[in-house]
Amino acid sequence: xxxxxxxxxxxxxxxxxxxxxxxxxxxxxxxxxxxxxxxxxxxxxxxxxxxxxxxxxxxxxxxxxxxxxxxxxxxxxxxxxxxxxxxxxxxxxxxxxxxxxxxxxxxxxxxxxxxxxxxxxxxxxxxxxxxxxxxxxxxxxxxxxxxxxxxxxxxxxxxxxxxxxxxxxxxxxxxxxxxxxxxxxxxxxxxxxxxxxxxxxxxxxxxxxxxxxxxxxxxxxxxxxxxxxxxxxxxxxxxxxxxxxxxxxxxxxxxxxxxxxxxxxxxxxxxxxxxxxxxxxxxxxxxxxxxxxxxxxxxxxxxxxxxxxxxxxxxxxxxxxxxxxxxxxxxxxxxxxxxxxxxxxxxxxxxxxxxxxxxxxx
Amino acid sequence: xxxxxxxxxxxxxxxxxxxxxxxxxxxxxxxxxxxxxxxxxxxxxxxxxxxxxxxxxxxxxxxxxxxxxxxxxxxxxxxxxxxxxxxxxxxxxxxxxxxxxxxxxxxxxxxxxxxxxxxxxxxxxxxxxxxxxxxxxxxxxxxxxxxxxxxxxxxxxxxxxxxxxxxxxxxxxxxxxxxxxxxxxxxxxxxxxxxxxxxxxxxxxxxxxxxxxxxxxxxxxxxxxxxxxxxxxxxxxxxxxxxxxxxxxxxxxxxxxxxxxxxxxxxxxxxxxxxxxxxxxxxxxxxxxxxxxxxxxxxxxxxxxxxxxxxxxxxxxxxxxxxxxxxxxxxxxxxxxxxxxxxxxxxxxxxxxxxxxxxxxxxxxxxxxxxxxxxxxxxxxxxxxxxxxxxxxxxxxxxxxxxxxxxxxxxxxxxxxxxxxxxxxxxxxxxxxxxxxxxxxxxxxxxxxxxxxxxxxxxxxxxxxxxxxxxxxxxxxxxxxxxxxxxxxxxxxxxxxxxxxxxxxxxxxxxx
Numbered sequence: 001x002x003x004x005x006x007x008x009x010x011x012x013x014x015x016x017x018x019x020x021x022x023x024x025x026x027x028x029x030x031x032x033x034x035x036x037x038x039x040x041x042x043x044x045x046x047x048x049x050x051x052x053x054x055x056x057x058x059x060x061x062x063x064x065x066x067x068x069x070x071x072x073x074x075x076x077x078x079x080x081x082x083x084x085x086x087x088x089x090x091x092x093x094x095x096x097x098x099x100x101x102x103x104x105x106x107x108x109x110x111x112x113x114x115x116x117x118x119x120x121x122x123x124x125x126x127x128x129x130x131x132x133x134x135x136x137x138x139x140x141x142x143x144x145x146x147x148x149x150x151x152x153x154x155x156x157x158x159x160x161x162x163x164x165x166x167x168x169x170x171x172x173x174x175x176x177x178x179x180x181x182x183x184x185x186x187x188x189x190x191x192x193x194x195x196x197x198x199x200x201x202x203x204x205x206x207x208x209x210x211x212x213x214x215x216x217x218x219x220x221x222x223x224x225x226x227x228x229x230x231x232x233x234x235x236x237x238x239x240x241x242x243x244x245x246x247x248x249x250x251x252x253x254x255x256x257x258x259x260x261x262x263x264x265x266x267x268x269x270x271x272x273x274x275x276x277x278x279x280x281x282x283x284x285x286x287x288x289x290x291x292x293x294x295x296x297x298x299x300x301x302x303x304x305x306x307x308x309x310x311x312x313x314x315x316x317x318x319x320x321x322x323x324x325x326x327x328x329x330x331x332x333x334x335x336x337x338x339x340x341x342x343x344x345x346x347x348x349x350x351x352x353x354x355x356x357x358x359x360x361x362x
Numbered sequence: 363x364x365x366x367x368x369x370x371x372x373x374x375x376x377x378x379x380x381x382x383x384x385x386x387x388x389x390x391x392x393x394x395x396x397x398x399x400x401x402x403x404x405x406x407x408x409x410x411x412x413x414x415x416x417x418x419x420x421x422x423x424x425x426x427x428x429x430x431x432x433x434x435x436x437x438x439x440x441x442x443x444x445x446x447x448x449x450x451x452x453x454x455x456x457x458x459x460x461x462x463x464x465x466x467x468x469x470x471x472x473x474x475x476x477x478x479x480x481x482x483x484x485x486x487x488x489x490x491x492x493x494x495x496x497x498x499x500x501x502x503x504x505x506x507x508x509x510x511x512x513x514x515x516x517x518x519x520x521x522x523x524x525x526x527x528x529x530x531x532x533x534x535x536x537x538x539x540x541x542x543x544x545x546x547x548x549x550x551x552x553x554x555x556x557x558x559x560x561x562x563x564x565x566x567x568x569x570x571x572x573x574x575x576x577x578x579x580x581x582x583x584x585x586x587x588x589x590x591x592x593x594x595x596x597x598x599x600x601x602x603x604x605x606x607x608x609x610x611x612x613x614x615x616x617x618x619x620x621x622x623x624x625x626x627x628x629x630x631x632x633x634x635x636x637x638x639x640x641x642x643x644x645x646x647x648x649x650x651x652x653x654x655x656x657x658x659x660x661x662x663x664x665x666x667x668x669x670x671x672x673x674x675x676x677x678x679x680x681x682x683x684x685x686x687x688x689x690x691x692x693x694x695x696x697x698x699x700x701x702x703x704x705x706x707x708x709x710x711x712x713x714x715x716x717x718x719x720x721x722x723x724x725x726x727x728x729x730x731x732x733x734x735x736x737x738x739x740x741x742x743x744x745x746x747x748x749x750x751x752x753x754x755x756x757x758x759x760x761x762x763x764x765x766x767x768x769x770x771x772x773x774x775x776x777x778x779x780x781x782x783x784x785x786x787x788x789x790x791x792x793x794x795x796x797x798x799x800x801x802x803x804x805x806x807x808x809x810x811x812x813x814x815x816x817x818x819x820x821x822x823x824x825x826x827x828x829x830x831x832x833x834x835x836x837x838x839x840x841x842x843x844x845x846x847x848x849x850x851x852x853x854x855x856x857x858x859x860x861x862x863x864x865x866x867x868x869x870x871x872x873x874x
Contacts, residue, residue: 059582061594064602066405171407173492174683222407222496285550302573308371309550315368325372345721349369352717355727356385359713 004144004251008043013264017044020147025140026187029239030290032246035253036281037291042143042250045263047292054269054276056299058292070169077167077217077226082132082154084226089156089165089215092228098130098158107135107150116148123196124203128160138195143247151192162200162210164192165217172218172227182216182231189214190236194244212237285309317342364718367546375548378571380563384544385714387650390532390660392478394418396450397640399482399633400489402590403430404597408492410439411592412629415446419641424633426626428608437508440497444511451477451518455671476660476667479522479534480644482557482588482636487526487536489590494519498680513680520681521670528697530659530704533666537643544650549576556580557588561639565646588636596632604628653711655825659704687843688836699828706823710770716819723760725821728753728792735811738804747804749796749811750780753818759790767794767820772810775799777820794820 008017028041040047051058077085081103090097106119119136133155139146154165166189170181193214197207212234220227258278262271276296283301285308287294298307303322305313319325319342327333328343329350335343370381394417403409409430416422423446427439458471481487498516500508525533542554547563553576554560562575570578579585582593592601604625611617685693709716709725719725732752739748759782761767767777781793800806812818837846 059580061598063404063592063594063597065403065597066594069405169405173407173495219407285552288552303375305368305372307550308368308375308548309363309552311363312368312371312550315363315365316372317365322372322375325369326376329369329372345365346369349365349721352720353366353369353714356713356717357382359385 004254007254008143008250011039011043011261011263012045013262013266015046015265017145018046020044020140020142020149022149022151022188022191025142025147025149025191025240026184027290028142028247029187029236029243031282031284031287032239032243034282034287034291035256036276036279036297037293038247038250038253039257039261039279040263040293042247042253043263044145046265049265050263050272051292051296053265054273054296056293056295058295060292066169073169073219073224073226074167076224078134078154082134085154085165085217086130086132086156088217088226088228089163090158092215092230093158093163093213095159101130101132101156101158103132103134105134106137120199120203123155123162123199124205128157131157133157136196138192138199140191140195140198140244141248142244143250149191149195153192155196156215160209162196163213163215164189164196164210165215166192167217167226170218171221172229173221177218177229185216186214186231186233187236187240189216189231190233190240193233194237194240283307317345319346364721366714366718366721370546371548374546374563374572378548378573379566380545380547380572382544383546383714384650384708384712386653386656386712387647388543388653388656388708388711389530389535389540389647390478390652390656390663391644391647392475395478395480395644396447397422397480397637397644398486398490399588399636399640400486400493400590401592401629401633402489403427404592404594406430408489408496409436410443410493412633413439413443414630414633414637415443417450419637422634422637424626424630426622426629428605428622428625433506437497437500437512440493440512440515441509444509444515447515447518448511451671453477454667458668472661472664472668473671474664476533476664478532478663480540480640481534481536482640483538483555484536485555485590486588487523487534490519490534491523491526494521494523495683514674517674517680518670521666524681525663525666528662528666529701530707531663531666531700532656532660533663537640540647541643544647547576548572557636557639557643558585561642565642586632586635588639589633592632600628653708655707655711659707686836686847687839688833691843692833695831695833699830703825703828706825709821709823710773710825713819716770716821719821719823720757720819723758724823725819726755726757726759727817727819728755728757728790730812730814730816730818731791733811733814735806745804746797747800747806749800749806751777751794751796751812753792753794753820755790755792756788757790759792761822765822766824767822768824768826769812769818769820771818772799772812773825775810792820 024041031037040050048058048060082101086101087097104122106115106122115137116139119138122133123136135150136153136155138149138151140149141147154167156163156165166185168181168185170178193210193212196210200209201207212232214231214233216229216231217226218229219225260275261278262275277300281297281300283294283297283306287297291297301307304320305316305322305325306320316325317339319328319339324333325346328335328339329346331347367383370383374381396415396417399414401411401413403411410427411430412427413425414422415425425439425442427435429435454473454475454477457474459474460469461472462468463470479490481490494516496516497512498520500506500513500516502508502510502513522534525531526535538555538557538560541560541564545564547554547560549559549563556579558579559576562579563572566572566575582595586596587593604621608618608621608625611621709719716725720727730751731754733749734751735749737747737749738745761779763779763782765779767779769775769777775796775798777794777796779792780795781791783791785791796811800810834840839846
């Protein structure tokens with residue numbers, strides 16, 4: 001038995017691990033019970049390419065129109081050294097708008113150690129006056145590996161506390177935004193809050209200096225005027241913490257993974273498919289929006305009631321396979337003792353359905 | 363998800379084709395529905411990119427916005443759309459009928475028919491709602507004037523979007539929802555939102571299964587998405603280039619016409635498959651016989667259409683951005699009543715829907731074994747006709763003695779449970795005392811009391827009229843709900859426009 005990093009490198013097959021970002025880390029919280037995903041993500045496997053290699057390419061394209069608009073809005077909000085941004089954030093937090101704030105751009109040069117050091121120094125270094133920090137380079141421990149995060153984020157320090165500021169280009173119309181997009185923004189922001197807290201804690205500061213309230217800046221109505229809203233991400237922080245802890249215990253998960261398991265992209269597709277099927281997945285239709293491997297897992301789960309969605313599975317008494325559901329409903333199979341209740345319900349449903357379809361009166 | 367519906371989904375997986383979950387059509391279908399397939403520009407706040415609109419398969423009109431970020435072009439699109447939608451709405455304002463009100467002491471009028479809008483999916487409804495929001499406050503005068511039809515279109519689209527929230531309304535219908543109301547596929551609810559995949563399950567092409575057809579429909583290069591969101595690959599590879607080509611021909615009318623034609627061709631190719639699917643969906647729904655209470659619900663849509671048309675005729679203003687506290691409570695109450703009544707009506711109309719309630723014990727079917735149609739209860743001040751019947755059922759009866767049951771066959775009649783006797787053979791004898799629906803005398807007219815041998819469905823679900831709740835007037839809004847709203851004259855100038863609703867909106871609210 002080799003040690004865990006070596007084992008994970010073996011699964012990956014010689015290539016460097018894929019870099020995480022807030023989006024991929026946020027996605028980890030989507031289906032925490034899925035071992036296949038936890039193992040592949042811990043190993044840093046390039047899942048989009050893996051999915052393509054086994055013939056189930058993911059569809060996570062982004063329109064260049066959306067990217068252009070997002071960049072333009074961000075640039076607009078950050079213009080003039082963040083004067084407008086400072087006003088928006090201060091007003092939303094209900095603190096007096098400071099006469100001015102320092103603006104530190106921590107982006108730029110790709111020299112990671114250097115940038116990280118600059119971010120650390122700027123964020124934890126002296127002073128607690130009003131300040132905005134653009135593009136800080138943060139880091140988070142994911143499955144025993146230090147993962148760098150390069151958020152399009154501004155950390156605002158006002159009244160001595162940090163607030164993560166997320167700039168998104170989806171509109172807030174009459175005070176309402178697309179709920180799915182708000183949820184995604186909240187969980188991404190939570191990743192940054194966590195990383196920022198860890199940075200402060202590592203330097204001996206109080207992590208609670210970073211607020212659990214995130215400022216979301218979006219265009220208002222149909223115009224480009226920015227509007228700030230507050231998001232409470234405490235729940236997301238809990239979910240995230242739990243999933244990261246789980247990935248820290250990757251050893252436990254790996255104990256159940258066969259020794260020869262590989263996701264090496266140079267391997268033969270048939271080998272890869274066979275290997276993947278040895279690590280259990282927990283497919284649900286929600287995976288389609290979050291995981292690059294979802295189409296493969298869906299194909300694998302096509303005869304399972306989970307593929308129809310959790311409510312369907314529950315309504316079918318939790319019976320796992322479609323064939324078994326029908327056999328029980330049609331009385332072709334005697335139920336196991338723990339299935340007795342579900343089987344009775346299914347038989348009644350089948351009888352009533354047949355009765356109604358035969359044209360008997362309501 | 364009811365177990366009955368879930369079982370239909372499991373059967374669909376095994377059969378490779380969608381399974382019916384309704385025996386009748388539960389929504390009204392117009393002879394000339396106005397089908398609207400919108401596309402929006404990615405990344406923008408509900409900016410229209412194109413639409414295919416028409417009231418018959420061969421009448422599809424293509425509208426294109428060559429530069430969706432250009433505000434003038436967006437409003438030009440709104441005016442073009444208004445030129446199709448508004449005459450269509452007006453065509454239903456020819457003939458009215460008198461409807462008695464106030465127990466026949468008065469009459470009011472409503473149009474004998476009303477328009478129906480069909481869009482591919484719930485996102486299409488949202489698109490129309492937001493497009494209505496972005497146009498209904500515009501003004502034909504002032505700083506950013508628009509064509510006078512634009513705010514009118516906005517008000518109507520808002521009206522339809524609000525009707526779409528009303529359970530049982532058929533004024534604005536998302537095709538995916540209309541179809542899943544009648545068929546269960548072998549895929550999840552998320553996947554059912556994709557119209558091509560949904561129709562792939564319901565009506566797969568010859569020689570392929572529903573699953574295969576749905577898988578093919580998921581490839582955007584074969585089957586474009588049903589909008590309003592476009593396929594990112596299409597945006598990046600084709601649309602961006604065509605838009606750039608159009609933008610680059612500003613000084614050359616000939617080249618501009620060519621670039622426009624190319625853009626229109628690209629967008630038509632994206633929209634046409636969905637257009638076909640919409641009419642296929644209409645055909646599938648039309649093949650189902652309408653439920654008995656569908657026409658009654660459509661009356662409600664006709665009332666609403668008539669009422670809103672009159673509101674506009676009287677110079678009524680646009681719908682507020684947000685309801686006030688009282689208006690919101692009234693709306694919620696109305697929606698709750700509609701939801702309850704819609705669920706009951708579908709069960710009454712359709713034995714397959716009633717079967718879901720039989721499974722949960724809210725209804726059972728049995729045979730009438732004894733009947734005393736002449737029984738008179740004379741214990742009170744004056745004698746009343748109270749026939750009793752005994753029904754024997756093999757189904758579990760989950761209602762207590764004293765409960766009031768109803769039968770879809772005689773919806774005006776109440777049946778009170780008097781005795782419940784479970785038999786040793788799994789059968790239950792239920793003795794019921796009937797009241798109502800038998801005329802005013804002491805003798806029940808023939809057919810009003812179930813006879814021995816009749817198979818009867820009895821349920822706790824009641825289709826009886828639900829009285830409306832009492833709400834205070836807006837100016838008497840209780841302090842728990844913010845107190846009375848400030849009147850226009852004393853309202854402070856809110857920083858973010860007009861959050862309390864009402865008024866004109868911000869004319870400078872620019873779109874791009």
